[in-house]
Amino acid sequence: MEKKLKVCVTGGAGYLASFLVNQLLQRGYTVHATLRNLGDESKVGLLKGFDHADTRLKLFEADIYNPDEFGYAVEGCEVVVHMATPLQHYNNNSQYKNTSEAAVGGVKSIVEGCLRSNTVKKIIYTASVVAASPLKDDGSGYKDSVDETCWTPLNLSYQYSNESLDGYAYSKTLAEKEVLSYNGRGIEVVTLGCGLVGGDTIQPSISESMAALISQAINDGLRYSVLRFLEELLAKVPIVHIQDVTEAHIFSMENSHVNGRFLCASAFTKSAEIASLIQKCEQNISIPQGFIEDTKRETRWGSRKLEDLGFQYKFDAEKIIEDSLLCAKRIGDLI
Known part of the structure; x- marks a missing residue:
């Protein structure tokens, strides 16, 4: 059945966004989706190929580096899901000096456009959970648990980090704080700090997050360093299935009592435990010993805010890994 609610999804062809757009269309919603370039036929074709896209999907060109462009996309919508995030900095004629400034500037412009609408x-x-590190501010160790009160210290350096990963952690932390500052000022704000996402994709290749999640299986040292960066930043690695992420967004959209900051992950596990799950699901996979490092950390996952409001996760750690391996096989990244 067609639903009256109209939803805007920014960054509509991204890994998480395309999955969400597809689900919203299937459930009867009208969707405004933004793309950085409407001339990108592969991304436009992906979205226009969804069932009901011909009648309930409208595409808009909008770029975080020109955030005023999002105003047209949010007009007439009741809910905006802001998924677009700058991963690479563009210096040419940019009003921002880095991705953090672009992410914060984009949030400001989009929220103000929502208010004007x-x-x-x-x-x-x-x-992202990269904004919720349980590291103590002085870097002396980790807190006992991770929950919505945790914010990533921006004055510390992290093992396995690089300029790109640091920029991502900074931009997601600052942008989340910025958007939360608008909560109750004429608009309700929900932030969903998602763990490392895997399980499935409707794109032609696996996402960077899924590649990091199964990096030990595909023997990818670069992606494994991303996995270990997350483990150093967060004590362990929060993981979540893309179907649970999608349902969490729709749950937040459809329930007026969902408001504020939430973490979104169904498992909190060590990279060494991920290796064990990979080998349990695919016994013929041999993981090099250099890709198995047990940190011996015992920090706990302390977030239950979403579940306390009635949300239920459907996928545990083993199922997330199993589905990610099956997805990689289907696409051809794992033989």
């Missing part, structure tokens, strides 16, 4: 009631920001 007079129709948007709620904005849902797709945040």
Whole structure:
């Protein structure tokens, strides 16, 4: 059945966003999706290929580096899901000096556009657990648990880090704080700090997050360093299935009592435990010993805010790994 609610999804052809757009269309929603370039036939074709796209999907060209462009996309919408995030900095004619400034500037412009629209009631920001490190501010160790009170210290350096990973952690932390500052000021704000996402894709290749999640299986040292960066930043690695991430966004959208900051992960596991799960699911995979490092950390996952409001995760750690391996096989990244 067609639903009256109209939803804007920014960065519509991205890994998480394309999955969400597809689900929203299947459930009867009208969707405004933004793309950085409407001339990119592969991304436009992906979205236009969804069932009901011909009647309930409208595409808009908008770029975080020109955030005023998002105003047209949010007009007439009741909910905006802001998923677009700058991963690479563009110096040419840029008003921003780095991805952090671009992410924060984009959030400001999009929220202010929502306020001007007079129709948007709620904005849902797709945040990341990289903004919720349990590291103590002085770097002396980790807190006992990870929950929504944790914020990543921006004054520390992290093992396995590089300029790109640091920039991502900074931009997601600062942008989430910025969007939360608007909560209750004429609009409701939800932030969903998602763990490392795997399980499935509707894109032609596996995402960077899924590649990091199964990096030990595909013997990819670069992606494994991303996995270990997350483990150093967060004590362990929060993981979540893309179907649970999608359902969490729709749950937040459809329930007016969901408001504020939430972490979104169904398992909190060590990289060494991920290796064990890989080998349990695919016994013929041999993981090099250099890709198995047990940190012996015992930090706990302390977030239950989403579940306390009625949300239920459907996928545990083993199923997330199993589905990610099957997806990689289907695409051809794992033989």
